[in-house]
Amino acid sequence: MAEKEGPLTPSKPAPWNNPAVRSIAFQALAILAVGYFFYVIFQNTLTNMEKRGISTGFGFLTEPSGFGILMSLVDYSEASSYGRTFVVGLLNTLLISVLGIFFATLIGFTVGVARLSSNWLLAKIATVYIETLRNIPLLLQMFFWYFAVLAALPSPNKSIEWGGNFFLNNRGLYFPRPIFEDGSGFVGAAVVIAIAAIVLMAKWAHRRQETTGQQFHTVYVSIGILIGLPVLAYFAAGMPISLEYAALKGFNFQGGMRIIPELMALLWAISFYTAAFIAEIVRAGILAVSHGQTEAANALGLRPAPTLRLVVVPQALRVIIPPLTSQFLNLAKNSSLATAIGYPDLVAVFMGTTLNQTGQAVEIVAMTMAVYLAISLTISAFMNWYNKRKALVER
Amino acid sequence: MRGEFKEIVAFAPPASTTGAIGWLRQNLLSSPFNVLMTIFSAYLILKLVPPVLDWAVFSADFIGKDQSACTSGGACWVFIGARLDLFIYGFYPFDQYWRVNWMFALLAFTFVPQFFDAFPYKKLFGLIALIVVPVVAYVLLLGGSFGLQPVDTNKWGGLMLTLVLAYVGIVAALPIGVILALGRQSKMPVIRTICICFIELWRGVPLISVLFMASVMLPLFLPEGMNFNKLLRALIGIVMFQSAYMAEVVRGGLQAIPRGQSEAASALGLSYWKSMGLVVLPQALKLVIPGIVNTFIALFKDTTLVLIIGLLDILASVQSAIVDPAWRQVSTEGYVFAAFSFWVFCFGISRYSQALERKLHTGHKR
Structure with a gap:
């Protein structure tokens, strides 16, 4: 029998072959490289800006801007500061994003379901819609709506009219503006109370169904509360809200509310374009629910509507939400493309006009990018939260 | 008892369930709601299709040289014919068009084989398309060497510029994207953080702000005396932006490869780069080809944004031609032409990517 040897001790690798040492060295090198890169850029920028006589810092935000903006949700005039300009642009960007998301989701779900319809004609129309719109650049669609369609609208004195209250012409879409007088706060409060009541009722109905199995039809009661309570408050407070109608005075409309053509073109283009993608997502989501689920629901005696609402949609939503x-x-x-047709969004008024006037590229580009990053992170955080709620709970 | 074997002829299916009538009943008229939908759809089609066809074909003008040929009230396609050179070549010198045509031919020559399964040397053609074509196109289009007359990039435009932007964007973004994706999967926290920051930063901001940044901030970053032309600045912006998206696509592929593959590679004694380059990446990249093609389509459509920083791509050249006072009211024709050009490319490529997806998924389809 051979003599027993002692346990083999692994020879210690040379430091340049040791993975741990190498990893630290690489990382230190990476930090140095990135640090040096930013240092060089910083130095270059400072020299270049000094040479061109551009000041640095955020002091420009308090200076008066001196230019007007086509549309603003808050008070704004040429005397307002650049900081105010930033706020106006930001609000306009948020407005188009929220409206766009609302309409695109609405159209997208409709078209997606239509594409799966058993009606051959309807399914084909939906297919043509999707395949046409999603293969044409958004900017081109925006130009089409703005320069070809909306520019061809009649002048104000030949407006297209609906019911004497809505007017469409090349200056925009006019509709009545609600005027809030004293006491309209009651109506607002009534709306809030109605929503709270509906949420509470839905929770109660859900709990009752869980414990006793008895269903409670919340839909009609909810609609009743949502309409009834504010209407009651409206009359109780002495009808504090009235409408101001738009009317043709001279060459243009006065009063009422106006949606500028830029906003219309942008909203149209962005909703229809994104809807084509959402429709495909919805279709994929519904197809991902196996047909056995529907058959099982039918076998349990569920009618088509509850099958869809209780069985298919909840499962489809899990597939739909992440790509949505x-x-x-x-x-x-994409709402930033607004700048190409002159809708005053953040990129147009801040990264465009303000940058041209002040020349402070670094601060302005950084602020704009930060805003978009913040919007992106907020939307994805919200959707992650929603996704977690809808996700399959596995044991 | 022995009965006679008599053949009973099967009844034909009811007339209402076969043929055109059966198809109609099943697909258009199966329920009251379905009938309603059919009526609605038919109304929509009748309302939209005849006027569009009439405008685009039946009462359109095709032959002529200028505005005076457009008299019938329909579309004035004469305009497109008259300005086609601008839409395809931009302001590239007329006597040098052959160089652009050669680039188009080269692209077609290397890409068409990819659409056919049985084509010999398909992979070789693909490699040529990715590596050789960009170099040849660079020499050919820019000129200045091999006795070619130099053509300044501000004369580039139209379809040619769109193709250059999209193609360079994708070819340059692919290797950067692969490196970033590997970095994001890395075990070294510093490398991983740098890659995540880079990817999420570019993915979180709109392309238009990246282009703005490339056109106004890049000159500030550079040392004195160094300057890039407008096209190169736009390209840098596009490549940065696109490589972040590419990184996420490649990461999807990397995550789909089981760990066993890289572990087996290390067990064989392969170094990190060898195990990635020879074992993991070939499998991962094959999985994500459809994803890469889809990012290419997105990029192809996004190249239109360069018109905002003043480059004359196909949409910008249409935009500049329709305001020409020599033509009246031709904006719709111009946009329809541009839309159709984009549509042909994007629809074709997306069909290709779908076919590819079906082909590559045969193995693990339930």
Whole structure:
């Protein structure tokens, strides 16, 4: 029998072959490289800006801007500061993003379901819609709506009219504006109370169904509360809200509310374009629910509507939500194309006009990018939370 | 008892369930709601299709040289014919068009084989398309060497510029994207953080702000005396932006490869780069080809944004031609032409990617 040897001790690798040492060295090198890169850029920028006489810092935000903006949700005039300009642009960007997400989701779900319809004609129309719109660049669609369709609208004195209250012409879409007088706060409060009541009722109905199995039809009661309570409050407070109608005075409309053509073109283009992608997502989501689920629901005696609402849709939503999130993000980012047709969004008024006037490229580009990053992160955080709620709970 | 074997002829299916009538009943008229949908769809089609066809084909003008040929009230396609050079070549010198045509031919020559399964040397053609074509196109289009007359990039435009932007964007973004994706999967926290920051930063901001940044901030970053032309600045912006998206696509592929593969590679004694380059990446990249093609389609459509920083791509050249006072009211024709050009490319490529997806998924389809 051979003599027993002692346990083999692994020879210690040379330090340059030791993975742990190498990893630290690589990382240190990476930090140095990135640090040096930023240092060089920083130095170059400072020299270049000094040479061109551009000041640095955020002091410019308090200076008066001196230019007007086509549309603003808050008070704004030429005397307002650049900081105010930033706020106006930001609000306009948020407005188009929210409206776009709303309409794109609505159209997208409709078209997606239509594409799966058993009606051959309807399914084909939906297919043509999707395949046409998603293969044409958004910017081109925006130009088409703005320069070809909306520019061809009649002048104000030949407006297209609906019911004497809505007017469409090349200056925009006019509709009545609600005027809030004293006491309209009651109506607002009534709306809030109605919503709270509906939420509480839904929770109660859900709990009752869980414990006793008895169903409670919340839909009609909810609609009743949502309409009834504010209407009651409206009359109780002495009808504090009235409408101001738009009317043709001279060459243009006065009063009422106006949606500028830029907003219309942007909203149209962005909703229809994103809807084509959402429709495909919805279709994929519904197809991902196996047909056995529907058959099982039918076998249990569920009628088509509850089958869809209780069995198919909840399962489809799990597949739909993650890609839907990225479409919403795309929409928010795509809203920046507004600058090409002159809608005053953040990129147009801040990264465009303000940058041209002040020349402070670094601060302005950084602020704009930070805003979009913040919007992106907020939407994805919200959708992650929603996704977690809808996700399959596995034991 | 022995009965006679008599053949009983099967009844034909009811007339209402076969043929055109059966198809109609099943697909258009199966329920009251379905009938309603059919009526609605038919109304929509009748309302939209005849006027569009009439405008685009029946009362359109095709032959002529200028505005005076457009008299019938329909589409004035004469306009497209008259300005086609601008839409395809931009302001590239007329006597040098052959160089652009050669680039188109080269692209077609290397890409068409990819659409056919049985084509010999398909992979070789693909490699040529990715590596050789960009170099040849660079020499050919820019000129200045081999006795070619130099053509300044501000003369580039139209379809040619769109193709250059999209193609360079994708070819340059692919290797950067692979490196970033590997970095994001890395075990070294510093490398991983740098890659995640880079990817999420570019993915979180709109392309238009990246282009703005490339056109106004890049000159500030560079040392004195160094300057890039407008096209190169736009390209840098596009490549940065696109490589972040590419990284996420490649990461999807990397995550789909089981760990056993890289572990087996290490057990064989392969170094990190060898195990990635020879074992993991070939499998991962094959999985994500459809994803890469889809990002290419997105990029192809996004190249239109360069018109905002003043480059003359196909949409910008249409935009500049329709305001020409020599033509009246031709904006719709111009946009329809541009839309159709984009549609042909994007629809074709997306069909290709779908076919590819079906082909590559045969193995693990339930």
